[in-house]
Amino acid sequence: MLGRGINLIVATVLVIFTYSCTQRNSSQVAGEYSGSESCIECHDKFYKLWQPSYHGQAMMPVNSGFIAKHRLPDSQPIEVEGHMFTVEFRDSTMMLYEKDGDKLIKTYEVLWAMGGHNVYCFLTPFEKGKLQNIPLAYDANGKTWFNYPESGVRHFGDEYPEDEALPWKDAMYAFNTGCYSCHISQLSSNFDLSTETYHTTWREAGINCETCHGPGGEHIRIFKNLKEGEEAKDIGLIVTSTFTPEQNTDACATCHSKMNPITPSYMPGDKYFDNYNLTTLEDLDFYPDGRSLGENYTLTGWKMNPCLEGSDLNCVTCHTSSGRDRNKDNPDNSCLQCHTDKAENIQAHTGHKKEDGLTCLSCHMPKRQFVGRFLRSDHSFRPPMPEATIQFGSPNACNQCHTDKSPEWANKIVKARPNGNYQEETLKWAQLIKEARDNDWTNVDKMYKYIADSETNEVVANSLIRLLANCTLDSKINILLEALNNKSELVRSSAAGGLGGIQTAKVKDALLKACEDEIRLVRIQAVNAILTFPENSFTAEELSIVQKTEKEYVTSMTSRLDNWSNHYNLGIYYQNKGNVDEALNSYETAARLYPESMMPLINSSVLYSYVGNTEKAEENLKKAVEVDPENEAANLNLGLLLAEKGKMGEAEKALKNALKVNPEQAVAAYNLSVITAPRDLNAALQYAKIAADARPDEPKYAYTLAYYQMENNNKKQAVTTLKTLLDKNPLYYTAVSFLAEIYLRDGKKQDAIKLYEKTLKTEGVSDQDKAGIRQAIASIQQSM
Numbered sequence: 001m002l003g004r005g006i007n008l009i010v011a012t013v014l015v016i017f018t019y020s021c022t023q024r025n026s027s028q029v030a031g032e033y034s035g036s037e038s039c040i041e042c043h044d045k046f047y048k049l050w051q052p053s054y055h056g057q058a059m060m061p062v063n064s065g066f067i068a069k070h071r072l073p074d075s076q077p078i079e080v081e082g083h084m085f086t087v088e089f090r091d092s093t094m095m096l097y098e099k100d101g102d103k104l105i106k107t108y109e110v111l112w113a114m115g116g117h118n119v120y121c122f123l124t125p126f127e128k129g130k131l132q133n134i135p136l137a138y139d140a141n142g143k144t145w146f147n148y149p150e151s152g153v154r155h156f157g158d159e160y161p162e163d164e165a166l167p168w169k170d171a172m173y174a175f176n177t178g179c180y181s182c183h184i185s186q187l188s189s190n191f192d193l194s195t196e197t198y199h200t201t202w203r204e205a206g207i208n209c210e211t212c213h214g215p216g217g218e219h220i221r222i223f224k225n226l227k228e229g230e231e232a233k234d235i236g237l238i239v240t241s242t243f244t245p246e247q248n249t250d251a252c253a254t255c256h257s258k259m260n261p262i263t264p265s266y267m268p269g270d271k272y273f274d275n276y277n278l279t280t281l282e283d284l285d286f287y288p289d290g291r292s293l294g295e296n297y298t299l300t301g302w303k304m305n306p307c308l309e310g311s312d313l314n315c316v317t318c319h320t321s322s323g324r325d326r327n328k329d330n331p332d333n334s335c336l337q338c339h340t341d342k343a344e345n346i347q348a349h350t351g352h353k354k355e356d357g358l359t360c361l362s363c364h365m366p367k368r369q370f371v372g373r374f375l376r377s378d379h380s381f382r383p384p385m386p387e388a389t390i391q392f393g394s395p396n397a398c399n400q401c402h403t404d405k406s407p408e409w410a411n412k413i414v415k416a417r418p419n420g421n422y423q424e425e426t427l428k429w430a431q432l433i434k435e436a437r438d439n440d441w442t443n444v445d446k447m448y449k450y451i452a453d454s455e456t457n458e459v460v461a462n463s464l465i466r467l468l469a470n471c472t473l474d475s476k477i478n479i480l481l482e483a484l485n486n487k488s489e490l491v492r493s494s495a496a497g498g499l500g501g502i503q504t505a506k507v508k509d510a511l512l513k514a515c516e517d518e519i520r521l522v523r524i525q526a527v528n529a530i531l532t533f534p535e536n537s538f539t540a541e542e543l544s545i546v547q548k549t550e551k552e553y554v555t556s557m558t559s560r561l562d563n564w565s566n567h568y569n570l571g572i573y574y575q576n577k578g579n580v581d582e583a584l585n586s587y588e589t590a591a592r593l594y595p596e597s598m599m600p601l602i603n604s605s606v607l608y609s610y611v612g613n614t615e616k617a618e619e620n621l622k623k624a625v626e627v628d629p630e631n632e633a634a635n636l637n638l639g640l641l642l643a644e645k646g647k648m649g650e651a652e653k654a655l656k657n658a659l660k661v662n663p664e665q666a667v668a669a670y671n672l673s674v675i676t677a678p679r680d681l682n683a684a685l686q687y688a689k690i691a692a693d694a695r696p697d698e699p700k701y702a703y704t705l706a707y708y709q710m711e712n713n714n715k716k717q718a719v720t721t722l723k724t725l726l727d728k729n730p731l732y733y734t735a736v737s738f739l740a741e742i743y744l745r746d747g748k749k750q751d752a753i754k755l756y757e758k759t760l761k762t763e764g765v766s767d768q769d770k771a772g773i774r775q776a777i778a779s780i781q782q783s784m
Contacts, residue, residue: 281459601621
């Protein structure tokens with residue numbers, strides 16, 4: 001009947017991309033950079049506009065000039081991680097003091113300041129060439145210092161797993177890894193992987209002219225050598241005035257997006273998705289309706305902007321290249337180029353009197369202050385949706401002004417208007433986003449319809465596709481195959497990535513075609529998915545396509561050697577190719593670079609177990625549990641491994657932890673039923689029921705439940721469980737034999753024969769099972 005040994009099913013999550021990077025990649029491009037001061041001679045007007053701009057002052061040295069100009073006050077003592085920190089300014093230096101009570105622990109000299117529009121952040125030198133954000137930042141609007149790491153906490157309440165502030169010395173707060181290339185120009189990180197040391201250099205602090213126009217050396221040479229009256233055939237620069245709307249937005253988005261770089265360099269004019277991958281609503285830093293919950297910059301919301309359809313609207317429509325607002329004196333200017341009808345009767349459109357002073361931006365682009373004191377404008381341009389506030393907790397412009405009123409009050413007013421149903425479509429797909437995040441696939445057919453509909457916004461379709469990675473239904477395959485033909489390169493890329501591990505001829509052919517897509521992001525996602533196919537399944541021509549694109553994929557994973565997730569994904573790549581040693585080396589490198597990362601430890605433990613090194617597998621899983629004691633995958637895998645090694649007490653503890661985190665963790669519950677059965681049959685019965693209820697599609701769990709019901713003298717329940725199991729899985733021959741045996745024990749030989757005969761008639765019964773059934777029937781008949 002039921003074996004007493006543990007069924008070790010190692011569960012692990014293989015992530016194709018990590019969508020958490022927020023930095024622009026380094027610019028390592030051929031050409032002579034000359035610096036912004038070289039532009040003054042001919043472009044004095046533009047230089048004077050640029051120099052004091054947000055771009056020009058994105059990063060500034062902290063020296064006597066900075067201190068005299070900005071006149072920031074000394075800080076009050078602020079507690080961070082149990083120590084008190086204080087900032088003090090001198091004539092030409094800025095110092096940070098760390099104290100434990102009255103005892104001075106350490107003094108840090110501050111060398112650089114970033115930002116200042118809303119918040120000043122500051123950098124101090126650390127070991128191995130790092131520049132680290134200090135734990136205090138200055139709120140320029142509120143005129144106060146605050147705990148900077150705590151400002152990163154933004155998930156609250158029952159809807160989200162609650163954040164904890166990262167330690168201020170965490171790698172995520174290092175300038176070299178987290179914020180570097182959006183605050184300086186022409187950077188080379190010069191990271192030495194062998195020593196984990198940076199030798200970071202840059203041409204100029206701030207975002208300079210050459211960031212958008214490319215190297216200026218040739219441009220200067222051309223014009224200095226021009227003879228009087230002669231015109232240059234080629235000015236030796238990238239001319240942004242000739243950019244298409246898409247090129248303008250792509251150039252800005254390299255900094256103003258939450259993304260992951262896939263190439264070592266980017267030059268303005270290149271396609272965004274040839275160089276970056278974009279985070280969308282699969283990330284919990286967005287509310288389900290797409291409103292921003294954290295620091296997500298701009299592009300994801302911008303791609304949800306309905307004004308992009310049928311217009312040339314782009315970043316440069318409203319902003320200059322140095323970041324200034326073109327419409328500062330007339331905020332409605334850009335909107336009124338298309339929406340003149342709204343301006344003719346502003347009261348009818350807004351429900352507010354003209355003298356209330358509302359602009360288009362008030363309702364369609366409200367500013368929101370995040371916990372970290374940063375002000376960000378909503379670039380989706382969507383109207384206020386108070387019902388989304390009610391359902392998902394997301395902000396809406398009505399209640400950002402009417403703070404004394406409830407979203408229910410605002411929603412009542414909105415719905416009473418002539419077009420009061422405008423929220424409905426957003427609420428429909430947002431609910432599906434929420435369900436997919438919760439692994440609730442009740443309405444998966446509705447998700448499929450949104451993905452398949454060519455009119456669905458690409459961010460919505462892409463988010464649903466990425467969330468389908470957790471869906472085990474085979475029905476998603478055709479939807480993903482269809483999505484490979486979507487007009488959106490982002491959607492095509494995620495559809496390709498979602499087909500990884502699905503080994504059918506139709507999928508292989510589709511992925512081969514995607515490997516030759518015009519967009520690099522699509523190609524590398526497709527090749528990463530197709531590498532799960534055995535190499536001998538390809539023709540010579542097909543293999544040539546795969547290998548060519550494979551090189552692009554490897555480049556994408558080696559463009560940032562200091563990024564732990566790149567090494568982690570390289571581990572997956574090598575694992576798919578069957579190169580165990582390289583996979584383990586990549587996983588170990590990822591874990592070494594960022595010890596708090598869980599998945600390299602979990603995945604490496606699977607491989608160590610596979611090659612028979614169970615000691616190392618156990619060591620890495622215990623490290624993972626130490627990092628996150630409530631991590632489901634780490635506890636589950638640790639419990640399974642310990643059980644396989646015969647350490648049943650420790651195994652039971654780990655599996656119970658996994659089940660505590662996820663009360664529907666069927667694998668943990670099933671194995672707990674096996675472990676506890678010898679000493680506590682009632683506990684085994686309860687665990688088996690949890691597994692069977694959580695995974696009704698897995699007949700083994702229902703069979704196990706029936707077995708323990710019989711062991712516990714609950715024959716009636718066991719029969720009911722087995723009949724229900726066989727209604728759904730009539731070919732599960734082990735359950736057929738078990739139910740027939742129960743009938744025979746009770747002398748119900750005719751019922752046993754009927755059961756066997758019914759099974760024999762079921763389509764799909766194997767020849768081996770047929771022979772066994774006929775033999776069983778003959779044996780029963782002989783005994784009658």
